Amino acid sequence: MKKGVLMVNLGSPDSTDPEDVKKYLGEFLMDERVIDFPLWARTLLVKGIILNTRPKKSAEAYSKIWWEKGSPLIVLSEMLQEKVSEKVDVPIVLAMRYGSPSMIQGLQKLNDMGVDEVLIFPLYPQFAMATTETILVLAEEIRAAHFPHMRFSDIPAFYNKPEYIEVLSRSIEEKIKDLDFEKLVFSYHGVPERHIRKSDVTKSHCKIDGTCCKTASAAHQFCYRHQCYETTRQVAEKLNLKEGTYFTSFQSRLGFDPWLQPYTDRTIERFGKEGIKKMAIVTPAFVSDCLETLEEIAMEGEEIFHEMGGKEFTTIPCLNDRDDWAHVVATWINDWAIVESSKAIA
Template sequence: MKGVLLNNLGSPDTTNVNDVKTYLDEFLMDERVIDIPYWKRYVLIKGIILNTRPKKSAAAYKKIWWDEGSPLVVISERFTEKLKKKVDIPVELAMRYGSMTMEQGIKNLVDKGVTEIFLAPLYPHYAMSSYETVVVKAEEILAEHYPHVKLDTLPPFYNEPDYIKAMSNNIANHLEGFDYDHILFSYHGIPERHIKKSDPTNSHCKIDGSCCERNSVAHHTCYRHQCFETTKAIAKELNLEEGTWSNSFQSRLLKDPWLKPYTDFELEKFPELGKKKLAVITPAFVSDCLETLEEIAMEGEEDFFKAGGTNYKHIPCMNDNDDWVDVMKNWIYDWKISS
């Protein structure tokens, strides 16, 4: 019997500081998120970050929290319920971090008689701190508890035509009637070293502005390349004029070099360049969350206006958009008939 496990990032159970601390502990202690030796990670996370960051993060979560709970979780649940009505096999939702565990999601499928799981990480792009850690975790759970269960995984879908079409339609609908002179594609940032660690050739990636344009097997696991390809595909689909859009990367952590340019720096400089009417898109996320609703829709708008901007619009993620549900339904159907 076949079944589907949808997987998103996760969220604290509440905006209580202790709940946020518990969530951040699990998230930041993941060796694929903070990829430094265990003892250094332990000292950094347990000894420093968890003594200061939970209070600040809890305040941020309170700004975007819904009556039903965490926006990311609520949206993911809505998407899952819509999808269940369109497919004829079991579908479960799990989170990589938090109380909606992957262990429970897989158990729910197995308890229903599922012996073949289609794992769908809800990340369009490959990164060791998102897509990879989900796949590795699923493989570990199955190897330890359900070795008889077969696992197939949805590849990164950053350039899948149906996804690009649905995403472009969502953007176009939200841009209707909005007067803008520039569109910023803001992707979640990752450390530059993650890009090089994910390069299977150990030689292609230079992060030099040109390596993403040269053909290479490394592109299959290169987050930076895949982000740029998503932008180019959407710009082509929407017939955006050259010079009216650009890329940036948000949510950097610590002092290591992260992918550039940084979103907050771009927001501050656009008005000086005459770009005072801005639309911001966050294509690394399929569901609105803290990074989109607070960092971009709230803080981003405030920073842009302080710098002299006049018009600002955050374009919502795909969320439980019916077109997006249909895209996932079709991917599941294709997997069913091919596996």
């Protein structure tokens, strides 16, 4: 069997035109694992309300961060793909869960290369319904409908893998080593609390009460909240951060249902009100800088901090196409290829 890799990131509109943004948001928000309402309710909310009000505002936000070459997330993902491809002996195709290039296009490209054994590589450190799970579910749907001869395996959530923690810690240390910062915030993408409970394989462990994430459980394999806090804990330990100088928060909530807390914007606001003058912020739920990191955090977050009296607001870039990160990704892919080859020989 010929091996290949489908590297999958979130996605982006094709341009900053409101119509392109509307198309992208429609695909994204109609995903039942993003907004997990019944179809009729999701359709009413998304097509009846959100797509009639939000595209113009989102298009303006994308315009603030758009690069000459296109969407930062797409460009950075392509740069990572190119670096990793130089370090592995199997073809790597990049795809997006939403927008272009699509996953079916990516799998077709691998199929045209003669690949029939595919490693699905979601570019998300932590597992969540709305990220890793939706990628794996769609991949299987596409395989069953179009490429039944293909065999899939996937890279599990790597939130606690030593190599990932090492590179993430190094990327943070490089930015803060010369800063006299008072607070370091680990800001993760937010999800509704109900997603945590739905992902609980034990159906009883996840209570989101401040203790369940610290109590060993099989639920942690698919618990986004636990994995976020564990990423923070391991990085803080690696960097010898003092208790009280670092915090975990969650950004990008939507609607009125309870989402994971504390919220990032309110945390930034609170620090400013408390007299904190210097803070830094990192976004470890993403490996590529995107709208949520470049506009929501680096622009809106800094504005909130300054309005509340803060002075120095440092945003730490995502791993993007760092050489050491590309090396880690390539190593995981090469290890997979070796294991699969051994299975075939056996």
